Amino acid sequence: MSYAVKEMFLTLQGEGVQAGRRAVFVRFAGCNLWSGREQDRASAVCRFCDTDFIGTDGLGGGRFADAAALVAAVEDFWGAGRERRFVVLTGGEPMLQVDDALVDALHDAGFFVAIESNGTLPVHPRIDWVCISPKAGSETVQRRGDELKLVWPQPGSDLSMIEGWAFDHFLLQPMDDARGQANVDAAMALVMERPRWRLTLQTHKMLGLR
Numbered sequence: 001m002s003y004a005v006k007e008m009f010l011t012l013q014g015e016g017v018q019a020g021r022r023a024v025f026v027r028f029a030g031c032n033l034w035s036g037r038e039q040d041r042a043s044a045v046c047r048f049c050d051t052d053f054i055g056t057d058g059l060g061g062g063r064f065a066d067a068a069a070l071v072a073a074v075e076d077f078w079g080a081g082r083e084r085r086f087v088v089l090t091g092g093e094p095m096l097q098v099d100d101a102l103v104d105a106l107h108d109a110g111f112f113v114a115i116e117s118n119g120t121l122p123v124h125p126r127i128d129w130v131c132i133s134p135k136a137g138s139e140t141v142q143r144r145g146d147e148l149k150l151v152w153p154q155p156g157s158d159l160s161m162i163e164g165w166a167f168d169h170f171l172l173q174p175m176d177d178a179r180g181q182a183n184v185d186a187a188m189a190l191v192m193e194r195p196r197w198r199l200t201l202q203t204h205k206m207l208g209l210r
């Protein structure tokens, strides 16, 4: 299968339990919860997205003919050295494109493979680190994984139901929108009320990283 990738870059993982790790990000094009066009945002299932995932025109993006070609590009971004190779598959919605061939080829190249997914599609079973970020108004079918990262506030989220799912970590990420600090305050207040949850911040935005 070929893969449509919006952009690829070497950075630090900015979010969640793996924050601070050197990582190659692969941002797949396309999502099943929003077209990515501003004129469709108000009518989309997911309306707060902070990411441009349309097309393949970003830095390091393109159409990759097969898994070998995509993994070769990931290896180029990582550079020399095989220690602690870490790749994050994101998007858009990566599970629209991630398949056996890609996961196996990344493993063969020595990568620990993480994914950022909205959870509306089953995540590939051999991925090493599963981060699910449920969206109110969609059905989350992937109810187990390493971390659950809920963007907050998100009216319509059923916290008690989510707390019953099989994740090792439950994280609240303040929504990045015009409300700014009010969303951080709301997330902190919820953590104080429900200690199962912990706060995660988008540190790459503070640091000026991609």
Ligand SMILES: C[S@@+](CC[C@H](N)C(=O)[O-])C[C@H]1O[C@@H](n2cnc3c(N)ncnc32)[C@H](O)[C@@H]1O
Pocket: 031, 048, 049, 050, 051, 090, 091, 092, 093, 094, 116, 117, 118, 119, 132, 133, 149, 151, 173, 174, 175, 176, 177
């Ligand atoms: C752009 S999404 C791509 C992966 C996947 N489609 C998903 O939603 O999980 C990457 C992460 O950014 C989060 N995110 C998107 N927009 C955000 C915003 N405005 N503020 C905070 N987090 C946001 C998502 O919830 C997800 O955890």
Ligand SMILES: Nc1nc2[nH]cc(C(=O)O)c2c(=O)[nH]1
Pocket: 011, 012, 013, 014, 015, 025, 051, 090, 091, 116, 204, 209, 210
């Ligand atoms: N540095 C950095 N960390 C991230 N963690 C999750 C991201 C994403 O967009 O999926 C992201 C991103 O876009 N950049």
Ligand code: SF4
Pocket: 031, 032, 033, 034, 046, 047, 048, 049, 050, 051, 053, 091, 092, 093, 118, 135
């Ligand atoms: S599901 Fe993820 S990529 Fe899709 S619109 Fe929402 S935040 Fe953006």
Ligand SMILES: [Mg+2]
Pocket: 050, 051
């Ligand atoms: Mg991002």
